[in-house]
Amino acid sequence: MTAEKREGLTGEWLGNLESSRVAVLEGNNFSGRTELLRELTGLVNQGQARPQAWAAVPRLAYVGPELYNSISGLAPTVRHELQLHLVEELKYSPLAEVIDSLGISPLFGRNPFTLSGGEQACLAITCALSIKPFILAIDCALEQIAPSLKMKLLDYLGDDRFSKTSTLIADNRLREWAKSDSRTKLSVNNQRFPKRRLRFDPIDSSVDLGIQHFSPYCLRLDSLSFRYPQGPTVLRNVAADLEPGTLYFLEGRNGAGKSTLAKLLCGALRPDSGLILANGNQSHPWKQPGQVVGYHFQNPDLQLFSTSVEQEVKAGPVALGLRGQECVARCRSVMAAFGISHISSEHPLDLPFVIRKRVALAATVAMGRPWLILDEPMLGQDNASAEAIARIITQLVDSGTGVIAISHSTWLHQRFPAKIIRLEDGLLSQ
Amino acid sequence: MKPSFEMVFSGVQMRRYEPSPRARGAAAAAAIVGTLISNDLHLLLLAWLGILLPLTIAGGIARQHMKFVTVFLGPVTAALLLVWGWMVAAPPGMPVGSSPEEGLSFGCMVALRLTVLGGVIQLCFLTISPEQLIATVRCWGLRGEGLVIVAGTLALGPELRLRSDQVLTARYARGLVPNRSFSNRLRQLPFLLRPLLAWVLRSAIQRSEIWHQRGLLARLQTLPVEPCAGSSTGSAFFVFLAFSWLVYNIATRVSG
Structure with missing residues (x-):
């Protein structure tokens, strides 16, 4: 981790992040994972001021669950979207291989908004990687990608070629496709963040829904x-x-x-x-x-x-x-x-x-x-x-x-x- | 064959006979000025039917052009004919009611000018392939916030259409539209606006955050786009056509 990044990160997070380039945030819904990822990538959370410490960090990227909002909306095609993000010539970039293996190449001529959910997720993460961020935060976006591509992507994120990027992942289904995953786990609790306006109850599957279909419908x-x-x-x-x-x-x-x-x-x-x-x-x-x-x-x-x-x-x-x-x-x-x-x-x-x-x-x-x-x-x-x-x-x-x-x-x-x-x-x- | 990474990324896929951005801009400017100074009703009609319509068909935008003509120009033309041919019953500068025929002719002239102007503008902008969009706009000298606004607007059009379609699809899927009759579809309009407005506001906030976070606005200014290339045949054809139209109309004006 570079010195300029250290200034931005505080406390326990710095120590944990230094040991691994890909870290997984563990926690339940509303544990504060999203707020933390947004804060670490310099975005403003509700009721908080813009973190000043991040002004010195030139490149940070956050990819959230609303994937279409992680796409810039400034580029008419997938190709332009990638060009807009690339900070170095692509043929010299390790990203060329990522783009090919994630199946983005055949989509170059298409409007980014016409892609399927999984394709948009691959594009959004690849674009975020294209700016060579110091911190890349992926919040639930991996859940929308097919398992085989997910594994490839995770391997790339931990690859030496992206050594300047520390990746933080919040993903609820991570354990099912990376069972023996040895990546750094960071547990999150919501004590660091202000109390929410609303309380959210858990889902109660014991409630009778009152829906019954007596005649079968083939x-x-x-x-x-x-x-x-x-x-x-x-x-x-x-x-x-x-x-x-x-x-x-x-x-x-x-x-x-x-x-x-x-x-x-x-x-x-x-x-x-x-x-x-x-x-x-x-x-x-x-x-x-x-x-x-x-x-x-x-x-x-x-x-x-x-x-x-x-x-x-x-x-x-x-x-x-x-x-x-x-x-x-x-x-x-x-x-x-x-x-x-x-x-x-x-x-x-x-x-x-x-x-x-x-x-x-x-x-x-x-x-x-x-x-x-x-x-x-x-x-x-x-x-x-x-x-x-x-x-x-x-x-x-x-x-x-x-x-x-x-x-x-x-x-x-x-x-x-x-x-x-x-x-x-x-x-x-x- | 699966297109390889190098194949697609190294070269821009252009339409055949697509004029260069500079030729496109020059031809559009000449055609617009020529149309504005034209006062020959028959020539305007001929230009629309004989040149613009075939070009819109060749450019694949005939449907959009006919929609523009019927939905927008139809009511405007009817209003113009009503006002100048019947209510004022005279062209501008003449006493009211003095010449209904000339008033009608003036109304037709304005309507035809609008039709040709609309056609020229549609032909100029809608035929730009998505691959050439940013290069074209930058070739026209647009920089700074102007470039961001134009790039955003041009990219937003298809997205807005897509979102409207998705919201409507969602209403069908939830059984909120009993059938697909015209009246039922019309009734969906107010329901379409609310999610679209909410989406626009939410997207605007989140995207501006992403732009700021990743420094995309600065990148857009320095984006290494392809040079202002285009088909030389296409460029020569459009420039010749537009300037002939301009010169002819200037000559007609000068000769009285």
């Missing part, structure tokens, strides 16, 4: 094909039989088309060809979207529209025709289960990312659809919360709901019985 995908206008074919003759009351785990590399398949099933996109059959009858989700399949997005901010948490959770059931006591009871139990009852009057967008994710998840579950597609439901959640969410999912499955979970985390299907379906090169294998 889904059959028959030769489903789709391509985006002026884009490559994403799905080719996809066929699958999906049984009700089953947890499916949809796997695939970043950009494989997992989210696209989910959007076709819930009716947000229209297939180019092929059929979706519900209980043997042809279903047209495109014409009546969200009626059979509910979809929880990877990015919660896309699906939050209301001015309070309660209205947000109620919106889906009301739109689908649920009224009166039944609607109130369901929303109350769902909010209680996700630990958001006491913040029901708060504006969803005023809440931290972890809680926004829970609100969006609660809003999708409250719809009570026979099928749910949950895109990265554990994103940003600590182990206790992820465990509780998994129990809620199994409660839904037991009630007859078919659940398709899309996640790079293997934790869910390792601990709970799930059928794995894999999407690769536009084809689905069961």
Whole structure:
């Protein structure tokens, strides 16, 4: 660690960071990991002044869970985004290999905002590395990257070629893909930071959600094909039989088309060809979207529209025709289960990312659809919360709901019985 | 074949016949001035139908141009014809009601000028390939905050479209839109605005932090972009066309 960095870091952190270039921050949600990472990279936390000590440190980088905000918004293509960040000519930079091996090269001509969540994560971290930062903070961004790429990236971060960069990682799923990880662990508690305005309750999976599907709802995908206008074919003759009351785990590399398949099933996109059959009858989700399949997005901010948490959770059931006591009871139990009852009057967008994710998840579950597609439901959640969410999912499955979970985390299907379906090169294998 | 790192990063992929940024700027300026001083109704119509429309088709922006013509210029043209042909019933400088035909002709002239101007501006900006965007803007001499604003705005357009699309998709996926009828889609507009506004504010704060933290604004000024290259055939064609249009209109004006 350089002398100029030492001036900025204080106390225990300095000693721990010197021993390893890649350090992992351990802690639960709201333990202060995000605040610490922001502080160490010179960003302002709520209720704090800009840390003056960092004025002398020329290069610091923070990549947060809201990946699209880690992209500059100044570059029309991925190539320009990288050029904007590079502080040395690329052909002499060790970054060239990182870019190639993370699969960013084929994306050069694309607008950064049209990339999938995982691709954006790879780009955001690579861009942050491009400025040769003294400290690189990665806050939950790794959770959105496919495990094989995650390992490669972690190896690169510890590589001698990036010896001037100390990397701090906060990642809730780190243990599942780096079990024998010997990197420095730093535990964080929230005593260093001012008290929060709101208290956040844990998720309570013992609450009865009050959702029961008495008639099974089989889904059959028959030769489903789709391509985006002026884009490559994403799905080719996809066929699958999906049984009700089953947890499916949809796997695939970043950009494989997992989210696209989910959007076709819930009716947000229209297939180019092929059929979706519900209980043997042809279903047209495109014409009546969200009626059979509910979809929880990877990015919660896309699906939050209301001015309070309660209205947000109620919106889906009301739109689908649920009224009166039944609607109130369901929303109350769902909010209680996700630990958001006491913040029901708060504006969803005023809440931290972890809680926004829970609100969006609660809003999708409250719809009570026979099928749910949950895109990265554990994103940003600590182990206790992820465990509780998994129990809620199994409660839904037991009630007859078919659940398709899309996640790079293997934790869910390792601990709970799930059928794995894999999407690769536009084809689905069961 | 998977494009290799060196292949993509070493060279800019340009459209065929894409003019150089300087030629593009000069041609656009000449065409705009020529259109503003043109007072030949038939020639304006011919320029639009015979030159601009085929060029917008060739440039792949015909859809955007027709949208501009129908959504924006349609109502404007109707209003112009109504005001000058019927309400004022005379061109400017003549007594009210003295010549409805000439008033109508004036209304048509203004509408056609707007159409050609819109077409020229669309052709000038919308056909810049994303790969050439920053190089073009820098070649035009834009530096400092101006460059940041233009680069940000040009990158923001596609993002805003994408976000609107995503928010709408999310509403469909949550069953908040019962079906895709026109009236139902229209009703989604107010719901679209709130998350978009919240996203804009949140993104603005977080991105400005990132810009500041990584020194990106300074980097944008010194970004080693590719030279102001372009197709010499394309450049010569556009410059010749635009300056011919300018010279002809000046000559027509001078000769009275």
